[in-house]
Amino acid sequence: MLTKQQLFSLMASAMLATAGSSAIASDTVAQKVTVSDWLAQSSASDWRELDSDNTLYMELPTGRVVIELASEFAPKHISNIKALVREGFYQNIPIVRVQDNYVVQWNEPDDATPKALKQAKRSIAAEFSVKLPANFAFTPLADRDGYAPQTGHVNGFAMAMDPGSNSGWLTHCYGAVGIGRDNDADSGSGASMYVVTGHAPRHLDRNITLVGTVRQGMSLLSTLPRGQGDMGFYTSANQYTVIKDISLAADLPPAQRAALQVLRTDTATFKGVVEAQRNRGGDWYQHPAGFIEVCNVRVPVRETPVN
């Protein structure tokens, strides 16, 4: 196994070689370093626990989907989701739409009597993008993006930004979690939600409010039977998968919470992981890509180590 110092040295060589014209040198060096190498040498401080105040557990008959919310990108929607959670709104809400290579969506069926709400609202003003604070710190991706002037990561979430307007938004990568809406931009609330289960539909960016990402349990959603109606809607209620409930981690006793950590994206280890994904190491790859787009960066998640 390589030491951290050896890894940094190799990464520096690889980046130099990539920046220069010597593809052969880059190939040779890059083949030595893999994501596993970087994770194997990571330290405890490279990881953080999921934020229990912003982590949802969607309980399906088949198991738990763990969603982490990025509250700085959609504070009003996330506040409303928490209200919906605490009012029990999500109990027995069905998954009504499973469109192949696109999304899974849940909400009250069209023919159901809408549930009565208490504090939660049925519509919230769109949060398609947010103004970033002047000192906003994120980890930019060096690679150019076609859909946005700049992409990168903050706090383990993939994002894009426009330095011109100083606005930022979460990107529609695999596992992104968003708020269903009608044609009216302000018609979403969290009563309808979706998860991206296909190739990143980046054309949805800034057209709909994203609130977070799935940290664990994606395959419980991605394997659901596809709906046969238009846009993947199920054509009969007996095809629904019914959500038992969605709860907030912080509302559960610690023993019932998922013990998961996400790699901090403001660390040197994360930079190494990205470089190892940009130019894949190991014995198999022949042609390092020399490039990575934001939705191909996999942010590592692991079970919290037991001391």
Added chain:
Amino acid sequence: MLTKQQLFSLMASAMLATAGSSAIASDTVAQKVTVSDWLAQSSASDWRELDSDNTLYMELPTGRVVIELASEFAPKHISNIKALVREGFYQNIPIVRVQDNYVVQWNEPDDATPKALKQAKRSIAAEFSVKLPANFAFTPLADRDGYAPQTGHVNGFAMAMDPGSNSGWLTHCYGAVGIGRDNDADSGSGASMYVVTGHAPRHLDRNITLVGTVRQGMSLLSTLPRGQGDMGFYTSANQYTVIKDISLAADLPPAQRAALQVLRTDTATFKGVVEAQRNRGGDWYQHPAGFIEVCNVRVPVRETPVN
């Protein structure tokens, strides 16, 4: 419904507006035209039947997956696949790997006695890219790509090319079909194959031989239970989905063939479809992306109309 002439006029306005600085004009125009508008006005000559000499039917217990092969990109592998088909190699070959957001793969299990082959071979020299003929005609995508100097479509297949070396290759988009291999670049043959079922792993481009794309039946693969072993391999043979057989369309009587057409990608209708996906129309979109990457272009496939 809009006429073809109205559609072209709208597209021209939208592209002008996009090229200029008037985002508002672009928004206003783009909202009027959708992919459905373009397909509704398409003529019979905009479509072609699948090439029966290069179409495979993978028969699963749940139904048929239709794969079209792009013979100009991997002639040796495709010739070998046809030999494997005709020798009955694929009968009862299991799907051994289903990795979430990545690939489905089938081949003889590691612990099985390899089937005896007649004409077919167990290894073929890599066809990671091909030299393009001087007069190679394809439909370039105007949008820049991070993984390749140029992307576009030929004959309904997504591809990339390097004008400098005049080489071309198929891209790892959702539904792409490729040839499994070991570390040796020349160790593939078609005895192991895979289909991309997740976000486009473009870093595989030029690292492995692609042979075609799935035209119908993706959800039969994308919903398979995920393997729980490393890289999504199943850990027990009783988890396998066993392929009944793979046959070549041309070897079957016409009545047993799938009657499918793909939109010709060298047509004005396809250009319109791409523009409608680049700047989504309809009443829902608020912010046309003004960009599309090659794996977000959906090449339309339809059942052959009955006259």
